[in-house]
Amino acid sequence: MQMHEWLEQEDLLRKKGDSIVGGYPYGFMDDGAKKDIRRSILKAVAIPGYQVPYGSREMPIARGWGTGGIQITLSLITPDDILKVIDQGCDGSVNAVNIKKFIQAVADVQITNDTLAATVVQTRHRIPEEAMSAGQILVLQVPYPEALREVEASEAETRRMHAEADYSRMWLYLYEDIVNYGEITISYRYPVTVNGRYIMDPSPIPRWDVPKLHMAETLFLFGAGREKRIYAIPPHTTVEPLEFEDHTFRVEDFSGKSCARCGATDTFLDEVIENAGGDRVHYCSDSGYCDKRSA
Amino acid sequence: MRSATIHKDHATFRVVLQAMSHPGTTCQLPVLVPIAGEHAPLIQLLSCLMDNEVSFSIVGDDAGGLASDISMHTGSIQSNISESNFVIATKGTTSGQLSLIKRGTLEYPDGGATIVYLVDEIAEAEGTAELSGPGINGTVRPRIAGLATSELRELREINAEYPLGVDSMFLDTNGRITCIPRSTQIGEY
Numbered sequence: 001m002q003m004h005e006w007l008e009q010e011d012l013l014r015k016k017g018d019s020i021v022g023g024y025p026y027g028f029m030d031d032g033a034k035k036d037i038r039r040s041i042l043k044a045v046a047i048p049g050y051q052v053p054y055g056s057r058e059m060p061i062a063r064g065w066g067t068g069g070i071q072i073t074l075s076l077i078t079p080d081d082i083l084k085v086i087d088q089g090c091d092g093s094v095n096a097v098n099i100k101k102f103i104q105a106v107a108d109v110q111i112t113n114d115t116l117a118a119t120v121v122q123t124r125h126r127i128p129e130e131a132m133s134a135g136q137i138l139v140l141q142v143p144y145p146e147a148l149r150e151v152e153a154s155e156a157e158t159r160r161m162h163a164e165a166d167y168s169r170m171w172l173y174l175y176e177d178i179v180n181y182g183e184i185t186i187s188y189r190y191p192v193t194v195n196g197r198y199i200m201d202p203s204p205i206p207r208w209d210v211p212k213l214h215m216a217e218t219l220f221l222f223g224a225g226r227e228k229r230i231y232a233i234p235p236h237t238t239v240e241p242l243e244f245e246d247h248t249f250r251v252e253d254f255s256g257k258s259c260a261r262c263g264a265t266d267t268f269l270d271e272v273i274e275n276a277g278g279d280r281v282h283y284c285s286d287s288g289y290c291d292k293r294s295a
Numbered sequence: 296m297r298s299a300t301i302h303k304d305h306a307t308f309r310v311v312l313q314a315m316s317h318p319g320t321t322c323q324l325p326v327l328v329p330i331a332g333e334h335a336p337l338i339q340l341l342s343c344l345m346d347n348e349v350s351f352s353i354v355g356d357d358a359g360g361l362a363s364d365i366s367m368h369t370g371s372i373q374s375n376i377s378e379s380n381f382v383i384a385t386k387g388t389t390s391g392q393l394s395l396i397k398r399g400t401l402e403y404p405d406g407g408a409t410i411v412y413l414v415d416e417i418a419e420a421e422g423t424a425e426l427s428g429p430g431i432n433g434t435v436r437p438r439i440a441g442l443a444t445s446e447l448r449e450l451r452e453i454n455a456e457y458p459l460g461v462d463s464m465f466l467d468t469n470g471r472i473t474c475i476p477r478s479t480q481i482g483e484y
Contacts, residue, residue, distance in 0.1 A: 027302070032346050032347075032348065034304070041312065042311070047478060052405045078309060079302060135313075219316045232316075235432070
């Protein structure tokens with residue numbers, strides 16, 4: 001059955017009966033699954049940056065397409081929520097649209113493109129440009145939760161490294177990067193230290209978004225469905241990108257460039273090749289913010 | 296018309312999550328579906344978190360068959376204190392048994408238990424101990440009436456070897472909740 005057929009069928013069932021989706025509990029997952037995820041979320045919040053293992057469930061989309069984020073969203077959503085889902089900053093991409101339709105079908109929530117109007121934002125690979133507030137929750141979809149995987153293939157070994165805060169190999173990796181290229185070349189998934197204790201993968205957000213995690217007003221929840229891990233950064237928590245005194249962390253440089261649509265010079269820009277002639281133009285990656293500025 | 300029962304756990308969990316991510320602030324559990332009995336707020340709180348995968352134990356008196364109430368509403372099994380995932384302290388004290396409670400391992404610190412203290416009344420200000428750390432903008436000083444005087448001191452001791460530790464929730468008789476996770480620093484008092 002195709003996704004749209006399933007959604008249509010569920011829509012019919014919903015109109016007939018008094019359940020949100022025929023045959024499914026509120027929020028799609030069974031109670032046991034939701035409780036397991038909730039317990040993991042609370043432990044993740046209590047130990048900022050630590051990856052809590054949990055029993056990741058089958059979702060009606062493939063693992064690797066946002067199932068970790070969806071499971072977190074579904075375990076905490078209420079009918080009073082206003083949900084925004086973005087994919088690489090865009091409200092209108094296929095993945096984001098289908099996740100929105102699915103969650104709306106099973107949890108009866110309102111949908112918005114406005115970051116400031118949303119109570120829960122689920123995102124893949126971006127943090128919205130507009131600063132979020134204390135009552136909001138940002139749920140990030142995570143493909144690779146382990147920041148140390150680049151330097152160590154074994155899960156048992158990375159777990160030991162986290163247990164003992166033995167991060168020397170990560171620092172060596174960054175040092176070798178500098179020796180080879182003159183700077184740290186990690187462009188996304190830039191490793192950070194959370195609350196002075198755990199090195200954490202902030203999901204594949206660009207460097208541009210990393211400073212937004214530091215001492216934020218908002219709760220950040222990270223869900224890796226395929227890898228079965230949940231972790232979190234509570235509000236007002238220190239999040240420091242790994243850096244050396246003489247090679248400090250820096251964000252992407254867009255100086256001299258602006259959004260071809262709204263003219264913004266202070267947002268993360270996507271480079272787009274416009275025509276066969278190969279002209280390059282830039283657009284805001286955060287489409288909701290760009291829409292708001294263009295309106 | 297849909298009944299609020301189908302998403303009451305969601306609404307309750309959102310409040311608990313808000314409380315855990317903002318330690319020391321006071322949050323009100325939603326009043327959605329009244330559960331009869333003296334321990335209604337506690338049952339409401341535990342119902343969104345506990346099932347047959349986790350165990351609990353009770354410190355203090357088991358008034359009015361609390362253990363069987365919890366088991367009936369959540370499916371969770373009563374266990375001894377050193378093995379329990381959730382510990383319910385009915386009289387605002389763990390009676391010196393805090394050191395028996397699971398604190399997790401360095402590999403899996405999430406194995407540390409959650410303690411739910413039943414207390415008289417919670418307020419956001421004028422408390423004894425100053426709290427700081429993740430989730431707290433500066434410092435907070437919640438007042439937890441009905442909590443044993445030495446309890447916060449003992450919590451500080453047990454959570455000294457971060458990330459090992461226990462995470463605490465304090466629930467008052469009006470269904471207000473405040474949390475002190477292990478990441479919170481408890482000041483001298």
